[in-house]
Amino acid sequence: MSLRTYIAKRLLHAVLIAWGVMTAAFFLMRLGPNSPADKYIASLGAGHNVTAVVAAIESRYGIDKPLHEQYFNYIASLLQGDWGWSFGTSMPVMELIKTHWIYSFQLVLLSSIFAIVLGISLGMFTAVKKNSRADHIAAFFSFAGISIPHFWLGIMLILIFSVKFGWFKTYYDTSLPMLSLENLHALTLPVFTLGTGMVAGYSRYVRSAMLENMGKDFVRTARAKGLPERTVIGKHVFRNAMLPVITIIMLDMSGIVFGGAYITEVIFGIPGLGWMSLKAVFADDYSVVMAVTLIGAFVTLLFNLLADIAYIYLDPRIRYE
Amino acid sequence: MRLAAYYWERTKRQRPAMAGLAFIIFLIILAVSGPFFTVSPTQVNFDEKNIPPPGFTLEQSIYNASSGGFVTTVQRGTWEHPLGTDGMGRDMLAMLISGARVSLLVGLLATGIAIIIGALIGITSAYFGGAMDSVLMRATDIFMTFPFLLLLILIVYLFGSSLTLIIMAIGLTGWTGTARLVRSETLSLRTREFIMASKALGASHLRIIFYHLLPNTLSSIIVLATLSIPGAILAEAALSFIGLGDPQVASWGNILNAGQGSLQTAWWVAVEPGMMLFFTVLAFNFMGEGMREAFEPGGD
Amino acid sequence: MDSENGDKAILSVSGLRTYFFTKNGTVKAVDDISFDLRKGEILCIVGESGSGKTVTALSLLRLIEPPGRIVEGKIMFEEKNLLDIPISEMQKIRGNRIAMIFQDPHSSLNPVLTIGEQITEAMTAHRNLAKSEAKAQTIELLRLVEIPEPERRFHEYPHQFSGGMKQRVMVAMALACEPSVLIADEPTTALDLTIQAQILDLFMELRKKFSMSIIYITHDLGVVSELADRIAVMYGGRIMEKGRRDDVLKNPLHPYTRGLIDCLLSESEKLASIPGTIPNLIDLPEGCIFHPRCISAMDICRTERPGSSKIETEHYVYCFRYGGR
Numbered sequence: 001m002s003l004r005t006y007i008a009k010r011l012l013h014a015v016l017i018a019w020g021v022m023t024a025a026f027f028l029m030r031l032g033p034n035s036p037a038d039k040y041i042a043s044l045g046a047g048h049n050v051t052a053v054v055a056a057i058e059s060r061y062g063i064d065k066p067l068h069e070q071y072f073n074y075i076a077s078l079l080q081g082d083w084g085w086s087f088g089t090s091m092p093v094m095e096l097i098k099t100h101w102i103y104s105f106q107l108v109l110l111s112s113i114f115a116i117v118l119g120i121s122l123g124m125f126t127a128v129k130k131n132s133r134a135d136h137i138a139a140f141f142s143f144a145g146i147s148i149p150h151f152w153l154g155i156m157l158i159l160i161f162s163v164k165f166g167w168f169k170t171y172y173d174t175s176l177p178m179l180s181l182e183n184l185h186a187l188t189l190p191v192f193t194l195g196t197g198m199v200a201g202y203s204r205y206v207r208s209a210m211l212e213n214m215g216k217d218f219v220r221t222a223r224a225k226g227l228p229e230r231t232v233i234g235k236h237v238f239r240n241a242m243l244p245v246i247t248i249i250m251l252d253m254s255g256i257v258f259g260g261a262y263i264t265e266v267i268f269g270i271p272g273l274g275w276m277s278l279k280a281v282f283a284d285d286y287s288v289v290m291a292v293t294l295i296g297a298f299v300t301l302l303f304n305l306l307a308d309i310a311y312i313y314l315d316p317r318i319r320y321e
Numbered sequence: 322m323r324l325a326a327y328y329w330e331r332t333k334r335q336r337p338a339m340a341g342l343a344f345i346i347f348l349i350i351l352a353v354s355g356p357f358f359t360v361s362p363t364q365v366n367f368d369e370k371n372i373p374p375p376g377f378t379l380e381q382s383i384y385n386a387s388s389g390g391f392v393t394t395v396q397r398g399t400w401e402h403p404l405g406t407d408g409m410g411r412d413m414l415a416m417l418i419s420g421a422r423v424s425l426l427v428g429l430l431a432t433g434i435a436i437i438i439g440a441l442i443g444i445t446s447a448y449f450g451g452a453m454d455s456v457l458m459r460a461t462d463i464f465m466t467f468p469f470l471l472l473l474i475l476i477v478y479l480f481g482s483s484l485t486l487i488i489m490a491i492g493l494t495g496w497t498g499t500a501r502l503v504r505s506e507t508l509s510l511r512t513r514e515f516i517m518a519s520k521a522l523g524a525s526h527l528r529i530i531f532y533h534l535l536p537n538t539l540s541s542i543i544v545l546a547t548l549s550i551p552g553a554i555l556a557e558a559a560l561s562f563i564g565l566g567d568p569q570v571a572s573w574g575n576i577l578n579a580g581q582g583s584l585q586t587a588w589w590v591a592v593e594p595g596m597m598l599f600f601t602v603l604a605f606n607f608m609g610e611g612m613r614e615a616f617e618p619g620g621d
Numbered sequence: 622m623d624s625e626n627g628d629k630a631i632l633s634v635s636g637l638r639t640y641f642f643t644k645n646g647t648v649k650a651v652d653d654i655s656f657d658l659r660k661g662e663i664l665c666i667v668g669e670s671g672s673g674k675t676v677t678a679l680s681l682l683r684l685i686e687p688p689g690r691i692v693e694g695k696i697m698f699e700e701k702n703l704l705d706i707p708i709s710e711m712q713k714i715r716g717n718r719i720a721m722i723f724q725d726p727h728s729s730l731n732p733v734l735t736i737g738e739q740i741t742e743a744m745t746a747h748r749n750l751a752k753s754e755a756k757a758q759t760i761e762l763l764r765l766v767e768i769p770e771p772e773r774r775f776h777e778y779p780h781q782f783s784g785g786m787k788q789r790v791m792v793a794m795a796l797a798c799e800p801s802v803l804i805a806d807e808p809t810t811a812l813d814l815t816i817q818a819q820i821l822d823l824f825m826e827l828r829k830k831f832s833m834s835i836i837y838i839t840h841d842l843g844v845v846s847e848l849a850d851r852i853a854v855m856y857g858g859r860i861m862e863k864g865r866r867d868d869v870l871k872n873p874l875h876p877y878t879r880g881l882i883d884c885l886l887s888e889s890e891k892l893a894s895i896p897g898t899i900p901n902l903i904d905l906p907e908g909c910i911f912h913p914r915c916i917s918a919m920d921i922c923r924t925e926r927p928g929s930s931k932i933e934t935e936h937y938v939y940c941f942r943y944g945g946r
Binding site: 013016017020021024028029031143144146147148149151152155156158159163170258259262263266267277278281282289290292293296297300301304 | 459460462463464466467468469470471472474475476478479551555558559562563564565577580581584585588591592594595598599602603606607610
């Protein structure tokens with residue numbers, strides 16, 4: 001299979017899955033016991049012209065049309081970037097997303113950098129020092145890091161560093177300019193909250209991938225050439241170990257990062273997509289909840305695709321097949 | 322049975338796994354016997370609110386109606402409430418034990434549902450192959466694309482948040498990993514001699530699936546199940562923590578949610594349920610990891 | 622230097638012991654061996670698999686990894702005992718003064734680096750070279766080992782090369798710094814028969830071009846008879862017999878060497894004329910390690926370990942039948 005056919009196949013697969021995701025979302029919506037109108041009206045309370053509102057909502061959602069027509073309209077509007085209307089904030093969902101995504105993005109980006117740098121270094125260190133005291137201690141902490149509920153970790157960090165020591169605010173300050181040291185300071189605890197589990201996971205992947213490659217024959221060849229140990233490990237072993245690790249890290253983006261970021265935003269009051277979605281849940285703002293779920297699925301899909309493609313570019317054995 | 326005894330022997334040698342098992346057994350005993358020695362976890366008593374655990378003190382200002390001002394009193398922990406009380410005077414120990422019951426229920430039932438669905442889908446997919454395999458695996462891909470927690474939140478939002486529904490939802494969304502694992506294990510088994518032989522002897526599909534294929538994938542399924550339990554427990558806790566849990570029951574996530582609001586005063590309300598959650602997840606992880614090592618062929 | 626004759630030895634090994642400390646016991650993979658390598662000669666170390674040949678080779682470069690350890694001995698090279706110098710100094714010798722070629726070229730090359738990179742790296746590790754200069758020299762080396770289109774292949778990855786071509790790359794890599802000693806550990810075993818012959822020819826040619834001393838490790842007596850100047854026969858981690866090629870091949874003394882040569886002549890696959898199998902290196906037999914399989918074992922062979930007996934100027938045998946005390 002040539003490289004181009006492979007990528008084309010992956011792309012086709014991704015399109016198929018994206019269609020599946022949208023279809024699943026549509027049917028989940030229709031399967032739900034409440035129509036979006038009911039939920040919204042329940043939240044309005046008395047004193048409104050209920051029938052008019054219902055009619056407006058239903059025609060907005062196209063609920064008065066036959067099912068297949070609704071389905072096509074739904075997918076068509078999603079593709080055109082019309083993701084529905086947020087009743088809670090009285091603006092299109094797309095506008096809402098445009099103002100909030102950056103907060104999620106900065107949190108996820110900083111946490112990923114933190115986790116990748118620390119996870120890889122820790123993984124390499126423990127692989128080189130295999131079975132040493134340091135390795136055992138690191139293994140214990142990575143196990144703890146994987147097991148600690150990050151929402152609890154976040155609260156404990158607030159309790160210790162914000163409440164007791166007063167080093168940080170207990171809530172994220174949105175008035176800070178995004179590219180400033182103050183903002184970075186404000187994001188310290190959130191990044192640590194989201195990043196700890198990731199560091200623990202990544203360091204374990206890296207360690208086992210390093211160990212697997214350290215026993216390979218080409219490592220002995222590298223040593224026999226007289227290369228210093230730093231080069232043997234840092235170049236020959238590392239480059240091979242990174243192949244599976246990069247894929248795993250990219251695939252991990254969905255589960256750990258989305259769930260984690262959602263809750264981290266809630267704990268620290270960071271107005272990202274997760275925080276926005278939860279607010280919408282309580283405000284019965286249906287379209288927003290659905291939109292955030294869909295975004296999560298689409299970003300996951302994108303990362304899966306990137307992982308596939310990255311792998312073929314990183315591994316010469318596949319690249320030149 | 323002999324195989325089970327063999328695996329047990331090998332698992333027994335893993336010390337962290339045994340510590341984990343001991344903790345889980347302790348938790349189960351606590352969860353079952355709790356109602357017999359604790360007060361009701363929902364019993365509210367504002368006279369006894371925010372009592373710290375014994376050995377700690379808390380200064381709080383209480384509005385005194387007779388003098389019309391705030392009086393600072395020092396609240397001391399008592400052995401009557403060994404883990405203190407929350408902001409509504411509920412006994413923390415009783416609530417934590419109730420939470421243990423919830424978490425264990427969620428962990429075991431939701432994982433059970435997920436494993437059954439996953440095993441059935443995986444085995445059907447691999448055994449019949451062809452179009453069936455394509456359809457089921459694409460469906461699995463679609464499911465896997467939704468971030469787990471986000472999908473859960475959506476489901477709970479759409480269908481309500483009773484504990485039963487939460488358990489169902491976690492089970493119904495968490496089967497993808499099992500499906501993939503069982504599928505790949507079955508694929509490698511499908512062409513083995515003993516399966517071919519029973520096919521040649523005219524065994525029915527169901528017989529082959531339930532007598533030959535499933536038992537042979539069981540050890541991997543058990544390990545995966547053990548390692549999935551923490552995920553289910555954490556999912557419920559996360560839902561409860563952000564306020565989407567079942568408001569009728571005291572679960573660790575609910576308590577933690579309340580605890581976040583009173584960090585400035587009653588720190589133990591947030592610390593204690595998190596600790597329980599942490600140790601429980603750690604225990605299951607230790608056990609699963611130990612089992613994985615013990616079950617690995619030749620991994621001595 | 623405690624050379625066994627007048628000629629100057631470039632590498633002199635004495636009393637080398639390399640043990641592996643495993644859970645099941647201590648494996649004495651190399652147990653008290655001594656030999657010299659002289660300037661410009663090819664020394665063949667012959668033995669069955671498991672006789673300790675490879676461990677000997679790896680010990681020379683101190684590439685033994687845990688649970689293995691060099692327990693005792695001396696490896697004299699350029700006035701230094703390689704077992705005494707710090708690892709940083711050892712790294713300056715590896716690949717530079719003493720280079721090594723491994724058995725399996727498929728797994729010995731790094732799959733994610735171009736072969737150009739892997740050869741260049743061997744050069745720049747020891748010599749201060751500009752990048753372009755290193756590249757030019759690498760391409761020259763590739764040409765020397767008869768790899769066609771070296772400019773193009775410089776940028777290719779190992780999986781794009783056939784087995785024989787990969788081994789040529791390994792040879793080029795070993796020659797990168799023009800070492801004075803080359804250790805080749807069964808370099809043709811993993812290759813097809815026709816390719817084996819080509820690689821052997823390459824060795825013969827290179828040997829003429831460079832004045833290298835070569836330790837060639839093999840189980841193939843046919844190769845030995847073509848290549849060797851001198852031979853050391855190993856069995857169970859010990860040397861049984863060593864000497865000039867013709868002395869050993871035409872006048873084998875040790876019962877084990879005789880068995881080896883007999884089965885080469887009878888062209889049978891296995892060592893038909895030697896009953897039994899190679900010993901378990903954990904529970905080594907007392908006395909001479911070969912006595913359980915030896916057709917002419919005596920009482921003393923079961924209790925004591927034979928020393929070396931000098932038969933001719935350079936012909937030594939470790940057997941009580943020729944003295945051995």
